[in-house]
Amino acid sequence: EKGGYKHFMQKEIFEQPRAITDTVRGHIDLDRDKLVFEEFPLTKKAFKKIEKIWIVACGTSYHASLVGKYMIEKMALVPVEVDLASEFRYREPLINQKMLLVVISQSGETADTLAALREGKKRGAKTLGICNVLGSTLPRECDYVIYTHAGPEIGVASTKAFTTQLAILYLLSLYFAKLNGKLTEIRTFLEDMLRLPHQIEIILKGAEVVEKLAPQYGNAHNFLYLGRGIYYPIAMEGALKLKEISYIHAEAYAAGEMKHGPIALIDENMPVVALVPKGETYPKMLSNIEEVICRQGKLIALTEKNCKEIGEKANEVIYIPSSNPFLKTILFTIPLQLFAYYMAVFKGTDVDQPRNLAKSVTVE
Ligand code: F6R
DSSP states (O other): OOTTOSSHHHHHHHTHHHHHHHHHHTTEEGGGTEEOOTTSOOOHHHHHTOOEEEEEEOHHHHHHHHHHHHHHHHHHOOOEEEEEHHHHTTSOOOOOTTEEEEEEESSSOOHHHHHHHHHHHHTTOEEEEEESSTTSHHHHHSSEEEEOOOOOOOSSSOSHHHHHHHHHHHHHHHHHHHHTTOOSOOHHHHHHHHHHHHHHHHHHHTHHHHHTTHHHHTTOSEEEEEEOGGGHHHHHHHHHHHHHHHOOEEEEEEGGGGGGTGGGGOSTTSOEEEEEOSSTTHHHHHHHHHHHHTTTOOEEEEEETTOHHHHHHOSEEEEEOOOOHHHHHHHHHHHHHHHHHHHHHHHTOOSSSOTTOOSSOOOO
16 A cells, blocks of 8 residues: 555655645646636735734644745735644634634644634634645635545645645735736746646656765754745754654754854754755855864755855755746755655654654644
8 A cells, every 4th residue: 555665755755746746636727827716716906805814724834834934925916824732722812804714734634633623713814724624624614615635644744735735825925916917927936836836856867866865864863944934934843843753853043043142052963954945045045054064063054056155164065946936845845744754764763654643643
């Protein structure tokens, strides 16, 4: 049932090109340069009335929510607030009938997420679920549902559910941007999306570049993950993956925060994983990297071709294919999943069933 793979997690990482293709297929009509969201029909007028969007989730789905905030605010220019479900439900959130509550859950059964959904409904918000499991509780209770078509996710560590959530959030951001009159030309964005599965395949074909890092770094006790902007939540997701399956402590920081504290931790025993895409934040990340290197920190950098400076500075470099900044978040995720996976295999932990964790957390 693992189709020749050693673990479900490995199989699910390698299934991502197909999972994303299946998830976006029904939403893209390239002949008419159109996005289709039949399950969430919205008129321009109705969209204009939405004062604010909330996104609520737990764990990996929460990281997807944070990426979603960057996408929606940047493309559609609507304010988005993101909350952990377990915080939202107890903090008397200022949400009302003029707002949209988006609830994200792979399983559709996470107790805190369901409680947050009920809290939002009680306060009058319209609700949209993004879910991977048909017939689970979440879609039954939301006004609207968009499914990710990742297929069953068995490994406890979420992989393909996360990247398919990002794919939906990307298309949803374009949909909102269009409704809000902020996007005239959509075709390139859609073409970028359709190119993505093949780009993921290219990364997966080069998986041994990541695999060979495991024996080199497998004995470290702490890792720091750095990113900026929309890549900061990707750093958070990378750190979570490493923690949960390899039991190595890892922390993610917005790289600009380094100087406000965590820089004190850096020495030759604390490897740093840095996400260094081309674009606005590139020079800033370069200077953060300098700070790591001059403190003898070991640096694993994820970057793009033509970023020569990084190649010369980092101990290890992993190259990511290019796309628009929103979709690159998906591409940067893949090596981080692989890294956590190979580190766990190196350490001999139970990859698919890490200690103390359950696939769906139905307790509060
Ligand atoms: C991490 C992981 C968890 C889940 C979280 C929410 O790899 O799988 O953090 O993301 O428990 O689960 P769902 O998305 O099912 O609500």
